[in-house]
Amino acid sequence: MKAEEFYTDEALVAAIREGRNLNHAISFLYRQHSDKLSSFLMKYGASEEQAQDVFQDTVVAYIDIAKKDSYRLDAKIGTFLAAIAKNIWFNELKKKERSTAREKLYEKGRDQVEEDVSHFIQEREMKQELHGLLAKLDEPCRKVLLLFYFENLSMKEMLEHLPYENEQVVRNKKYKCLQAFTAMVKNHPLMAGSRNS
Amino acid sequence: MSAITNEQLIDLIDNNLSAADRTALESVIASDSAVRERYEDLQFSVALVREEAVREQVAQVRRDLSSGKLVTMKPRQAVVRPLFGNVLKIAVLFLVVFGAALTYKLVSTTGAGLAGDHFIAYDLNTARGAAADESALETAYRNKDWKTVQSLAGKMTDKTAKAWFLAGMADMELHDYNAAVANFISLQEQNQRIKEPAFQEEAEYYLALAYLGAGKSAKGIELLEKIRADKNHLFHEKAMAVSSTSLKVLEIKGDK
Incomplete structure (x- = not known):
C-alpha cells in the first residue's frame, strides 16, 4: 500500500493544475471530505449511493474548476466542495421535480461561494450530459486524444504507445481524431438543440 | 490570412x-x-x-x-501528547540521524556519480547511405569500441552532427567528460550554422551530464534546469528524474 499524502489547500490546487500524482490528490479529497459531504447530502434526501455518486461528480467538477485560471482559493476547499455538491444535488432534484420547500429555502439562502459555484456548474452541466461520448470514438482515436490531451505526452513519447511509424503520422492522426470527435459532439441532439435555441 | x-x-x-x-x-x-x-x-x-x-x-x-485497495483515513485531527518525556530523546535521535544522513549525502554525492547514474546508452538506428568514414564510425559505435570511435571522429575533417554526437557519447562511455563537453558544444555550434539542427536536445541533456561529470556543476545544473522547465523537451522526464537534493548538494559543494 502506498503512503498517504497530506496536502494543504494550496498544494492540492497546485497538484491538480500540474496533473502531478492526480490519483493521490483525488484520494485525498475522498479521505478528507467524502464522509462529511455524503452525510450532508443524505440529510437532504439522497440515498447513500446517490450521495456517493454526487460526491464523485463533485470531485470531477472541482478538478475542472481548480484548473481554471479564474479559480482563486478565496474559500477553503471543503467549503467549495460543499457548495458544488449542493448545486449538483439540487439540480438533480430539480430535474426529478422533487424539489421540496426545504430545498427551495436553500436556493433562496445561498451564500457567495454557492453563487460563484453555481456559475461554474451551469457551464459544466452540458459536459455532464455529453458524458460517455468519448467512449463511442474508435479506440485508436480515443487513445491518441487521451495520451495527448490528458497524459500530456509529446509526439515522440506517444510513439512508444502507438503502432505508428513516426511523429508526423501521430500528429495527423490527432488532427483527424479531434475533428471526428468534434463532429460527434456537434451532431449530438443536445448540441444541435443548443445551436438552434 | x-x-x-x-x-x-x-x-x-x-x-x-x-x-x-x-x-x-x-x-x-x-x-x-x-x-x-x-x-x-x-x-x-x-x-x-x-x-x-x-x-x-x-x-x-x-x-x-471501496474495495480497500487504498487505505481510507479519517480527516486529520489534532492529537494531544505530553510535551516532555520521550520528545527530547526523539528530537536528539532525529538530529543525530539527520546529521549523519546529511554528512553522507554531502560526501557521497559527486557530479561524476550523478552523470553516471543518469547516463542512458544511446542505441544507433540502422541508416543507409551514410558516407564511408561515417559508416566506419557507426560500426565502431555499434561495436561499443569507444576508443576507435574517438580516434575515427578525431580524424574526420568535416564532421557531421551525428559524428560530433557519437564522439561525445563515446567520451561519456569512457567517462572522459571534458572531451564530451567539447564535442557536444561543437555539435551545438554546428547546429547553429545549419538549417535543420540534429541531435540538439540529445546534446543538451548529455552536455548537462558531461558538465556534472567534469566538475562544472554550475553549468550542468543550469542546463538541467532549462530542460526541466521545458515540458516538451525530449529529455524533460529524464532531467526531472535527477534528484533536486543531489543537485543542491553539488551546488553547495561548488565547481572543482
Whole structure:
C-alpha cells in the first residue's frame, strides 16, 4: 500500500493544475471530505449511493474548476466542495421535480461561494450530459486524444504507445481524431438543440 | 490570412504556433464568427476529452477505496501528547540521524556519480547511405569500441552532427567528460550554422551530464534546469528524474 499524502489547500490546487500524482490528490479529497459531504447530502434526501455518486461528480467538477485560471482559493476547499455538491444535488432534484420547500429555502439562502459555484456548474452541466461520448470514438482515436490531451505526452513519447511509424503520422492522426470527435459532439441532439435555441 | 483550416485552429489550442502566427490567427478568430465557432467547438471537444479522463480516474479511485485497495483515513485531527518525556530523546535521535544522513549525502554525492547514474546508452538506428568514414564510425559505435570511435571522429575533417554526437557519447562511455563537453558544444555550434539542427536536445541533456561529470556543476545544473522547465523537451522526464537534493548538494559543494 502506498503512503498517504497530506496536502494543504494550496498544494492540492497546485497538484491538480500540474496533473502531478492526480490519483493521490483525488484520494485525498475522498479521505478528507467524502464522509462529511455524503452525510450532508443524505440529510437532504439522497440515498447513500446517490450521495456517493454526487460526491464523485463533485470531485470531477472541482478538478475542472481548480484548473481554471479564474479559480482563486478565496474559500477553503471543503467549503467549495460543499457548495458544488449542493448545486449538483439540487439540480438533480430539480430535474426529478422533487424539489421540496426545504430545498427551495436553500436556493433562496445561498451564500457567495454557492453563487460563484453555481456559475461554474451551469457551464459544466452540458459536459455532464455529453458524458460517455468519448467512449463511442474508435479506440485508436480515443487513445491518441487521451495520451495527448490528458497524459500530456509529446509526439515522440506517444510513439512508444502507438503502432505508428513516426511523429508526423501521430500528429495527423490527432488532427483527424479531434475533428471526428468534434463532429460527434456537434451532431449530438443536445448540441444541435443548443445551436438552434 | 487565407482560409483557416481546422489543423491551424488545433495547433493554436495545442500551443504549437509561433507568436506571429498565433497573433494573426487570434485576430481572425476575433473578427470572423464562423472561424470562432469552429475554434470554440474544438476547444470544447478538448475540454470534454480531459473531463472524461478525469471522470474515469475519479471513478477508479472510488472503486479502489471501496474495495480497500487504498487505505481510507479519517480527516486529520489534532492529537494531544505530553510535551516532555520521550520528545527530547526523539528530537536528539532525529538530529543525530539527520546529521549523519546529511554528512553522507554531502560526501557521497559527486557530479561524476550523478552523470553516471543518469547516463542512458544511446542505441544507433540502422541508416543507409551514410558516407564511408561515417559508416566506419557507426560500426565502431555499434561495436561499443569507444576508443576507435574517438580516434575515427578525431580524424574526420568535416564532421557531421551525428559524428560530433557519437564522439561525445563515446567520451561519456569512457567517462572522459571534458572531451564530451567539447564535442557536444561543437555539435551545438554546428547546429547553429545549419538549417535543420540534429541531435540538439540529445546534446543538451548529455552536455548537462558531461558538465556534472567534469566538475562544472554550475553549468550542468543550469542546463538541467532549462530542460526541466521545458515540458516538451525530449529529455524533460529524464532531467526531472535527477534528484533536486543531489543537485543542491553539488551546488553547495561548488565547481572543482
